[in-house]
Amino acid sequence: MNIALIGYGKMGKAIEELAIQKGHPIVLKIASQITAELTAENLQKADVAIEFTNPHSAVSNLKTCIDAGVPVVCGSTGWLQQWDEVKKYCDEKNGTLLYASNFSIGVNLFFELNTYLAKLMAAYPAYEVMIEEIHHTQKKDAPSGTAITLAEQILQQIQRKKGWVNEVSNNEQELSIISKRIDPAPGTHTIRYTSAIDDIEITHTAHNRQGFAGGAVLAAEFLQGKKGIYTMKDVLHL
Numbered sequence: 001m002n003i004a005l006i007g008y009g010k011m012g013k014a015i016e017e018l019a020i021q022k023g024h025p026i027v028l029k030i031a032s033q034i035t036a037e038l039t040a041e042n043l044q045k046a047d048v049a050i051e052f053t054n055p056h057s058a059v060s061n062l063k064t065c066i067d068a069g070v071p072v073v074c075g076s077t078g079w080l081q082q083w084d085e086v087k088k089y090c091d092e093k094n095g096t097l098l099y100a101s102n103f104s105i106g107v108n109l110f111f112e113l114n115t116y117l118a119k120l121m122a123a124y125p126a127y128e129v130m131i132e133e134i135h136h137t138q139k140k141d142a143p144s145g146t147a148i149t150l151a152e153q154i155l156q157q158i159q160r161k162k163g164w165v166n167e168v169s170n171n172e173q174e175l176s177i178i179s180k181r182i183d184p185a186p187g188t189h190t191i192r193y194t195s196a197i198d199d200i201e202i203t204h205t206a207h208n209r210q211g212f213a214g215g216a217v218l219a220a221e222f223l224q225g226k227k228g229i230y231t232m233k234d235v236l237h238l
């Protein structure tokens with residue numbers, strides 16, 4: 001499987017290393033926003049594109065891949081306010097897209113655990129719930145995409161919470177997400193239920209970026225020969 005890497009920063013480099021180990025050549029590397037190389041002709045040398053850039057570049061890069069008819073795996077976070085627009089674009093152009101706020105297998109299992117725990121806790125309003133995420137100081141978006149996915153899962157289950165905010169909130173209808181930026185944290189997410197009597201918390205801690213990179217390559221392999229929009233649930237049969 002020939003891969004085009006769009007974004008060659010911390011994630012692009014981690015993906016390159018794993019892809020090569022698995023025998024997938026990198027046929028195109030777009031390292032920066034200032035490039036003329038992201039053309040349909042260059043993209044079409046690849047079977048799949050893997051996009052890890054930033055919140056401001058992702059949407060335009062995804063549309064370029066869809067226009068070129070190249071399946072695209074997207075890990076960039078912080079652009080989901082434009083999800084409906086991208087989904088419509090992909091549907092209309094019969095494209096292939098897989099987005100995940102977090103590609104690691106561990107976090108995708110953690111998502112399942114989060115939903116299950118929230119379902120249980122829905123009946124116990126004595127517990128206040130909050131989310132904490134810790135990432136390295138170069139991270140451009142807050143809260144993390146993973147924290148937003150976790151929050152949305154909790155909001156689906158716990159009706160007393162009406163929305164999330166990225167601060168400590170005293171409004172009991174708001175779900176607080178606390179973002180901390182501490183080097184070199186690759187990504188730590190905690191869900192904490194606290195009551196006067198006891199606390200329950202679950203945490204996922206990434207020790208490095210290999211989990212994210214491995215999941216992105218798995219997703220790219222999964223997309224071969226497919227049309228449409230997929231998630232990591234499809235890849236991992238969750």
Ligand SMILES: NC(=O)C1=CN([C@@H]2O[C@H](COP(=O)(O)OP(=O)(O)OC[C@H]3O[C@@H](n4cnc5c(N)ncnc54)[C@H](OP(=O)(O)O)[C@@H]3O)[C@@H](O)[C@H]2O)C=CC1
Pocket residue numbers: 006007008009010011012030031032033034052053054055057061074075076077078100101102103104141212
């Ligand atoms: N879904 C997941 O599992 C994960 C998602 N992420 C997300 O992935 C994204 C990238 O993370 P990370 O690799 O750590 O970030 P980095 O800042 O290390 O790398 C981003 C790279 O993208 C380049 N870039 C910027 N704009 C463009 C563009 N228009 N076209 C091509 N390349 C561009 C940057 O170049 P330059 O420096 O010149 O601007 C830089 O090399 C973030 O949104 C992050 O939140 C991260 C880890 C896991």
Ligand SMILES: O=C(O)C1=N[C@H](C(=O)O)C[C@H](O)C1
Pocket residue numbers: 077101102135139140143144145146147186187188
């Ligand atoms: O920027 C990062 O580094 C990460 N971003 C993703 C996110 O926003 O959730 C995934 C991971 O936590 C690392």
